[in-house]
Every structure is written in C-alpha cells, then in structure tokens.
Amino acid sequence: MDKQTDFVLRTIEERSVKFVRLWFTDVAGTLKSVAIAPAEVEGAFSEGLGFDGSAIEGLARTYEADMLAMPDPSTFQILPWRGEIDPTARMFCDIQTPDGQPAAADPRNVLRRALSKASDMGFTFYIHPEIEFYLLKSSQLNEDGEPVPVDKAGYFDNVPGGTAHDFRRRAVQMLEQLGISVEFSHHEGGPGQNEIDLRYADALTMADNIMSFRTVIKEVAIEQGVYATFMPKPFTQHPGSGMHTHMSLFEGDTNAFFDASGQYHLSKTARQFMAGVLRHAPEITAVTNQYVNSYKRLWGGGEAPSFVCWGHNNRSALLRVPLYKPEKGNSSRIEYRAIDSAANPYLAYALILSAGLKGIEEGYELPAETEDNVWNLTDSERRAMGIQPLPQSLDHAIRKLEESELAAEVLGEEVFSYVLANKRREWSEYRSQVTPFELHQNLETL
C-alpha cells in the first residue's frame, strides 16, 4: 500500500481539514465526488466507503448496486480554492465490488489493467498533454445563439492585464499547489482560447491530474467571474479544443523510443508503437473523441488531424514526431493529436497505449511518413497513398468501435458495451434534432 497514509492522517489533523472529498470518474469521464468527515478517513482506507453504484453512469449493473470506493492515499491534496476556512482535501479512489475485486467498470481500473500489461512487457508509459479550453464571458449564448469569448486575441498573444492572463496565472498557481506541474501556458488560436501543458508523468497520475485540472479550471473561472469550457468545438469559425498528447515508453530509466541510429532517432519499438496507434486509431476514436461535437473539431479543417498518417513536424498528421533535441535521448516521444479535451482520460489513454503495445507485440510495420499537408491532397491522392480518414461522425466512430476486439479487451466487456450503448443513445438523440443550419438553409427557400 502506501506510506502516504500516515501523512494523510497527520495532515488532516495538522491542517484541521474539515472535509475530505473522495473523487472517482464515471465511464463518461465525469468527475464524481463524495465528501466524508475526517473521522471517517481511516475507516475508508481500511474498508472503503460503500455507495450505491447504480446511481453512477455505467459504473454498476442495477443488480449489484453496492460498491466500495477505496481512496488512494498517494493522491491526497488539500484543495487550494477552498481557502483557509473549512479546508477541504481530496483523494482519488479505486472502485471495488463488495468482495474486494476491482470493479470492471471503474475507468481507473481499466487504465491500471492496461498499464500492468505494459509493465509486464517491461514498459512504463509517460504522457504529457496539452490541454486547450475556451474562456467565455458566461455559459449564456448571445442573440445569435453563440457563446461569447472573453477576448479576441490569438495564438501566443500576450493580452496585458487581460482576463486570460490573470486566469492562467491563478490556474497555474492552483495546479502547482495541487502538486500538478505545469510545463507551459499560453493563449491559443481562438478568441478566449487557452492552452496549458502539464509536465509529463506516468499515465495513471496524469489521468488523475487531468481530472483535477478540469476542476481547477472550472473553479478559477467561477472565482474570476468567467466561464471555462472543454467542449471540443464551441465555435464554428474558430479552432476546436484538443488535448494533443505526447507519449513515450520507458524501460527502467531508458527511453524505449530512442535510438540514436534510427530515423528521427526513433527506435524500432517506437515505430511499432506508432504503427499500432495508427492502425487502431479509427476504432478507438469513439472514446478519444466521444461526443457528437468532437467530430466538428476533427473535421473542422485547419490543422485538425482528420487523416490516419504520421509525419515529422507535420502539423496535419494524426501522429507527429516532434522536434527532437539531439543530445536528449530521454525526450524522444510521439504526439497523438486526435484526442480532445472532453475525453475520459483513463479510457482514452488505456486504449492508445494498448493499440501501441499491440503494434509492438505483433511487430506491425510503420507505413511511410507523410510530408505533405494532408488537407491539401485530393481524395484520390490520399487513396493512392493509402491514407485513411478517421471516422467522420460519432455514428461512423461507433460502427468502428463495435467491431474492435482491441477495445473490447482493453475496456473489458462491461465498459465496452456500456460505452457503445451510451454513444448510440447520444447519436440517436442528435440525429433527431433540427439544427439552425437547416433552418437557415431551408426555411426560407423551401
């Protein structure tokens, strides 16, 4: 278990923590929280906290409602935005069935399983995401039915005294207080759009961090009287919010992706991993890009990674091999660009990792690099080059997912069928909508 337990119990005492929030994530990627009193923490460590799992989306089947949340003491942090009055802390939890087995439908457990497979192969999986989001004046829409951004700045613009600037400063400060290191933060392409890059960590920690990150961003927004959204594509005319993720596999202290003699210093392992990610990308898109709206980003043009291909510094490729620093072997990595800010990070990373591992296990061949901007190619050119598109809609993605043995195995049968059912429902609700587009196009002409 963890030496952190002592630390947790002691800190609760010393800092007079009044509440401890136990956090876990449902299958859709929504953070769930239950608060307990400090006196209950010790019991929660040893026996877990019982709750009715059937009330949580996709977590439990109705007939086995009783679940246990087991707090992970290594994730203990005092929440910075609660201030000094009534200090509140949080811990992430693993979910168990009453007989002490990991719950099949706990996304954290799905990722743990995938990581333990990697570890059986001798690998540790490190990631670092670049999370984009929009800051809006509020969640209200204007008279045109569109959200209103807080500013009109662009990529890397410094907006002196602007909301976004203060916002990022405050957010980074809070993240650091939560033990989440920030690599970088800047204004992104769209008005009100920001990006914060988290410093690399192992995948489980990072997935936890991403869940915390979303909460922090929402909290800071409330504090500053604005509204933050991770919606993949809130504006038709502006870029969507992606979560480009840099990934690497380590064998002990060595970066398994690095090979001084390989092309772009990529090792065979890296090439096979990339081949795996590429081959399975379409079938896992329903998870990495899980909403109807996600496909508006994927197919919104610009630099969106709509096609299954890879390139070195090719900003239109799905998988990018970033600029490497020749002397830094350990910084070898690849960047997956499809995943968006609204994905369930546990499930998405479990799938991407497993796709890559499959490539290694089966020794997939990496297809040739794509040097062109794939958006500028014609359909026939792309076909000739063997470049497949990612699914064009949620519906299309569901169909790919349905046939994915990889996803079924990685997610486990329970989560797999829940995700499918959930997504089918969303698609069918969406399909029955009459959109402003149709009204605009058709109402007056027909």
Add this chain to the structure above:
Amino acid sequence: MAGLGLSELARYGFVDLEGTVPKLDQLVKAIGDSGRSALAELGLAANPDQALNALLDLAEIDRSTVKKLLSKTESAARMVRTFGASSAMVDLTRRRPELLTVFEPKESALPGLLELRKRFEVALGQTKGNVEERWVAIRLVYRRELLRLIAFDVTQPEAVDTFSVVSQQLSDLATEAMEAGLQVARWELTNTTDHGNFTSSEVAATKLAVIAMGKCGARELNYISDVDVIYVADTGSVELQRERALEIATRLATRMMRAMDGTAPEPMLWQVDPNLRPEGKSGALVRTVDSHIAYYERWAQNWEFQALLKARFAAGDAEIAEDYLTRIRPLVWSATAREGFVEAAQKMRERVMEHIPENEVNRQIKLGPGGLRDIEFTVQLLQLVHGRTDETVRVSDTISAISSLANGSYMSRSDAEVFFNHYKFLRTIEHRIQFSQMRRTHLMPEVESQVRGISRGLNVRWNSEQLLTKWNEVKLEVRSLHQKVFYRPLLSAVAKLGDGAGLSSEQILDRLRAIGFDDPKSASAHIEALTSGLSRRASIQKQLLPVLLEWFAKGSDPDSGLLAFRRLSEDLGESPWYLRMLRDSSGAAERMTQVLSTSKLATGLFERHPEAAAWFEDPADLKALSLAELQQEMNSIVDRHDEIEKAANSIRGIRRRETLRLAMGAVLGELTIDEISQGLSDITESYLLALKSLTDNDAIDLGIIAMGRFGGAELGFGSDADLMFVYRALESVDAQKIAERQISELRRLAADPVLEFEFDIDLRPEGKNGPIARSLESYAAYYEKWANTWEAQALLRARVIAGSDELVKAFTELIDQYRYPQEVAQSAILEIRRIKARVETERLPQGADPKRHLKLGRGSLSDVEWLVQLMQLSNGAKHPTIRTPKTLEALEACVSEGLIERHDATVLEEAWKLASRVRSAVVLWGTRRSDVLTTDRKQLDGMARILEYPRDSASALEQDYLAFTRRSRMVFERLFYGA
C-alpha cells in the same frame, strides 16, 4: 609410495588411481614422512583426489606449515577433510595461506558471540586505512571464522548432528559482521564527506538497529544465502531532528550493506536483502518504530506477518530493537486471526511449487516436493494456528518450533521425531552442497562425482547411490508428513484415538476453521461420526480422513462435501468394494471429494446411488453408456416385470443413475460437451422408449417425435424434453382417445420427483390449443392448410424416435416437404427475421440483461440456432448434407457447402458451445436451472471450476462468456439480418 596397490587406493576412495601414486610420492618428497601418514586422513575425506591436489598445491606455497599441520593427527584431519569437502576453501587458503593456521588444534574451538565481536573489533582496530581496507579486515575475519567452522563441521563424528551448531554459528557470524560493518559505516560518515556532511555528534546520536529476519533471524542460517534484514531507527537526542536522524540512518544502513557486498580487494561476503521491509523495494529503507507499527496495522499482507515470526535483534542499537520487537510481536499473532490467513499461506506455497523449473524439481532440496520448505511450511502453519492462543509455540527457529509443538501436544512425539530427523538430514545435505563450492544453491548436483563427494561427506562409507536412495525415502516421508501432522491430529482428537497429539476441542475448531470449514462444529461432529466404532469402515476411514479433509478443504464448499461424504458412507456401510476403493485407490477417493464438494446435483443423486462410488476407480466408468446399452438394460426390465409400476420405478432409477454418471464425468472433466449432450439425449430417448413400451397397446401405432434440443440430441443438464406425438390407427376404434390416454399415462410414468423430467408438448400444431396427438392424416391436413414458417422452422429439429418403421418413414417424408421446401418465398424469410427480432425483445424476462441470458441473449444459443435454421430452410432442398437436427453438424455442413465462411462458423460454434456448457454448469453446481449468467461471484467461481478454469476465475469466465457471445452476435447480425 612403494607397495601401494591401485585397489587399495580405490578402497581409500580415490578416483584417479594411476595418477595418485606419483602424487603421493611427490607429497612425501615435498614434506617428508608426514606426507605418508596423510593417506589415512585422505581416505576419510569427501573427495580424496581434491584433498591431495590441494596438499600438493599448498606445500608449494608454504611447505613448513603444511608439514607441521600434517604431522599431528588432529590438524591433519581438520585440513585434509576441509580440503576434501570444499574446493572453495582450497581456493581461499591458496589465496590467503596465512589462514592455514586455523587448522592447528589450538584453533579448533568455536568462538562465542562476544569473542566473535571482539575479533572483528580487534581487526578493525588495527586498520588505519581507508574504507576498502576496513572492509577487507571484516571480510578476512569472517572468512577465517568460516574456515574454522567448516573444519569443525567436517571432523564431527556424526555429520547430521552438527547442523544446528553450525547454523547458529553462521548466524552469529553474520550478525557480528554486520555490527562491524555498521562501525565502519559510522566511521565513514564521521570521517569522510563522501556520503553527506554530518557531524560526529549527529552520527553518534542516530539510533539504528538491524533486525535480522528469515533464516538469520531464526539463527538457522545456511553457509551461504542472502541475509534478510529490516532497519529501525530514530533520533537519540533532542538536538537531532528525527528527519535528519533518519537520513543518517539510511546512509548508515546503505554503507553497512556495501561493507558486506561492495567491491574491495577481498571479495564480497553475501548480499544483505532489506526487501522484507514495509512496502518492499519501494518503501523507505529505514523507518521509526511508530512508522513500522502503523504500516503493519494498516497495510501489511499475510506473508509479511509470517516473515515477522522470525524477527530478531542483530546489530546496532539494542534498545530501539527491543522496543520494535516488543511492539511488533502482538501484531503478528493477532494477524493470524484474520480470515483466510491459512488459505493464503497455502496458496503461496502452491505458487512457489509452480515456479520451480521443471528440470530442477527432482533435484531441489529446499523447494521441491518433500523438501525443506515442506517441513518449514507445515511447522509454521501449525505455529500460526495454535500460537494465537498458546504462547509457548511462538518460537522462531524450526527445530525449537518442532519441539514446542510436540510439548504442546499439537504434534505427536513420534511425528516430531521424524520431522526433526528429516529436517536435520536435508539441512546437512544442503550445507555440504553449499560449502563444497561456496555457492548459493539448493540443488543436488547433476555430476556423479560431486554427488559422491556429498555422500562421502555425510558418511564416508556411502556411495552416491546410497545417498540418493536415502534422500528419496526422506522426500517421500516428508511429503506425507504435512497431511499427517496437520490433518491427522484433528482426527485423533475428535475420534479420541489417543495415538497422537491431544488437541482440545477449541484447538480442533481453530484448525478446522483455518482450513476453510465455515461450520467447524458440524465438521467435527461429522468426523466423529465417521470414525467412531470398531467397524472396518471406521478404521479405514480413520486412516483416510486426514487426506480426505485436505481434499475437501481445497473444494469450493468443504462443509457440504464432508456432510455428503458422511451420508454416503453411512449408506454404503460395509460394502467391501467401497472400503477397498477408499483404501486402495487414492485417485478414486480424491475424485470423489471433488465431486462432493463441487456439484450439488451429483451429490444429491449420489446419495441415492451410493454404488456409483465404484465408478471413481476407473475413468472409463464415467463415459456415457451407448443408446443400445441403455435400451438393452431397460428392455430387460420391461421384459422381467409384469407390474407396470415396478418396472417404471426401475427405469426411473436407471435414468437417475445414468444422469449421475454424466454429472460426475462432467464435473471431473472426463466428458466433452458433445458427449454430455449426446449422453443426456440418449438417456432421455431410451427412457421414453422403455416407458412407452410399458403403455403400448394393439389399437394404435404411436410415434414420438423429439423436437428442439432433444431433437438435435443437444440436451444439457436440466433441459426440457420437447415432444410431439403422431399415431396411426391399427384397429377401427377411437384412436384419438386411445392415443391421448396412452400419452397421459406415459407422462405420468415419466414424472420423477427426484430428478425432474420436463415433458413439454407446446411445440405441437396450434400449440396449447391443439390436440396433444394427431393422426398422420391430421398432420398432413394441418400442414397442407396452415403450415406457417415458424412451424416449418420448428420441424427442422424434429426427429422421430418411436413408432413403427412405416410410421417413422411416412411422418419424416411428410415433414421434409415443409422443412426443406424447394423454394422459400422472400416473404417467408422476412417473416422469420421479423419473428426473431420480436422474440429477442419479447421473450426475454422482464429486466433481464440480454448480454447475460444464456438462451435468448445476445449471440447465445438462440441466435446461433435461428441462423442455422434459416440456412437449412432456404438451402436444405438443394444441399441435402445440411439436413440434420443437430445445430453444430448443420453448421459444419453449411461450411462444407460454402454457405457460411469457416471463420464465422467457428465464432458461432464457440459461443454456442460455451453457452451450452455454462447452462449445464449452472445445474451441476446448484441443481436449479437458470438461463441467466449469474452475477454471484461464489457461484461463478464454482461454475468456472466445473468448466475447468483454475481457482478464482469468476471474472475470467464472465469475460469469456461476454466476449464469445459479442463476437457471435456480430456474425449473426451480418448473416441473419443481412446488416
């Protein structure tokens, strides 16, 4: 040497005879006459050739010392036998000839603990140099003492009697070496800045204790092995912050370990292994007492408590060690009260066994079957079970534990004696093997000459053959000892045999609970009942119960297994074959316990047919009887009995007996799913035929048509028998009425309260509203006029099993035109698809999860069957090979005819088979039929065992089922609905 015959040399034990003569001459030449007298000592060495070569080598290095040593009998014996037993010691003295003086008689006494400490201190005191020199000083003291110890070991009159003294000495030597290592570490931290900047007062104020664990902790260390330790530390002064003290202690501990294993001009001693500490490799190296306690209170695993049994202060600060040990001990003993403690320990043992490489199993002295670990494990298990209430058995080393267990009457004196002797024997072999080359091994050498050395070392008159024979005897006995020592006293006490350990009734319940009986009181009562009295049965059961208890304990439900065994045994009484089976055929008895503790269906039937116990002896008896054999037996009953009721009764008995046979075969994995379904269908078929013949009359020719799964000979345990009836009038009477009367009589006779028989006639034309039998003409007229698609579909699996040949032929021809039509209208196919789509939602029970419904669920039985039936209906006319009521046979034929892809068929077949097997497993496990894959984990686990998964496979079974059916559903949707 003149006059020495080669055969005499052989008698002395030399192997290289020709070469030895000149070597002896050379020795005499080098050191004179004392070389001559060495011959007698060489003859007593484990390996005389090796010893002689060593003498020659050393005579070249230090002639006078060797000469002096050889001139006295005692020193000659010490030197020559050491060299004969250990090539490592030969190498050592060649490297460090100054150590030769250890062989002198005045050096023979083994130093005590304090003396040892002094020797290390003196050596360190004389060293003024850097760290490496200090390390060398420690290692040389250690090696000198090691040489002394081996010289002592090899010159004792009885080799096996020394191991206790030797391993205590080795343990003390190790702890004192670590003490010296700590001293050097403190010197390093104070006098150098290589490992941080600490003041000497800070270092002095740091309290650090080394706690020995494992073999060193129990003072039963081997010649060479890792030394397991745990560190406890704290600040010893108000001026030193605790964090700072822990930092210093961590450095001290690390440097101490390097003193033992770091690189220096004198090679390392051994590894210090600190990985038994809280959190293992990832935990802090050094902790305070409080932090240790907090960890053990909250997080520790069972095995960690087991490891703590052997904790002992080894080096460093005695005070803090005492504090640690006083506080940790109560935790160890309260931990054993945890549920599943013993089970977990046993699982651990099994895992260890599984990890031994195949080619080493027979050479393993420690881990293999009948090895040291078996003894240690049994002893520890008994300590854990009884040490909770009895403090006298809380001792750390194996030898003391054995004697305390015997003193506490937890083990009989004679068992303790045997255990003790075998333990000594195995440890002695282990020691000899280890010090021969100073290698950390627990394997009997493969090379014959090395085995010979070991055997002569134990007893100079033994050859390698004799050693191996003796060793095998010991192994055999040790293997049975676990069962004897752990389970047998239960019985002795319960049955008041008075031949062994005298356990109190509380102690018995402890032990029974520990091995997995939920209701130890009842279990104890069963044991008493099974063994009381003076009958032959009781006395055989007394012999057998210890091992039976062990087997029951491994099953999924030991309590009901034992109860069933008691009932069975009472029913069978003194039947000689039963007693013989129990006594002589352990395989049979083990299979019996497996059935009794896994399948309620089989157990229930077993109690009514105890004679079935005989089948356990021979797997061939668990194969299904053929239809012809069944019919023959039933017909002879029909012929023999005049009274219908009596005959029917006997026939019912045969059905139960044969169902039991299949159930047993299924639980024991002797039958494939095909054999089970064919067997069950044959039983049902012969059953109906025999009962029908009891009700036959001359007025009509009644035909029975098997439908559904029965028609396809695909019955599982607990399946309904779907039936239809057709008749032909033979006399001009009211044939309809006669037929109906005969059917209701048949139904009455077939009903069986013990093993339910579901007589299902709902598939007949017009279903529940139709007449229960029809004449051939009526069927023809009905089908002509009304036959709809679903009826044609149902007929695909119709198989006429009774009636005159003429009737069978006529009916089969009649239905063939409907079930294999020349042409199927597109509308009919659409109709079938539509019905299927409707059935999927309508027939599922309210609220059922379609993924888990074994029959109507996603991708399960009915999906596969409907698909096959659709194929048959649309292609049966053109492709006669697919005309069969059997689903899998039809599927296979569809592949051959190119109607279904091989891959698709395989997916469908796998799902269909697994769903069928799971359905049967449900009934076998709990007798009650259920079409839903349960979510109850205990039941899933039980079913998984029946399906030949390993233990604890509830999730694996669930995952497999869901995956197989998901794939099959995808194929189904594509082929059936054409999606």
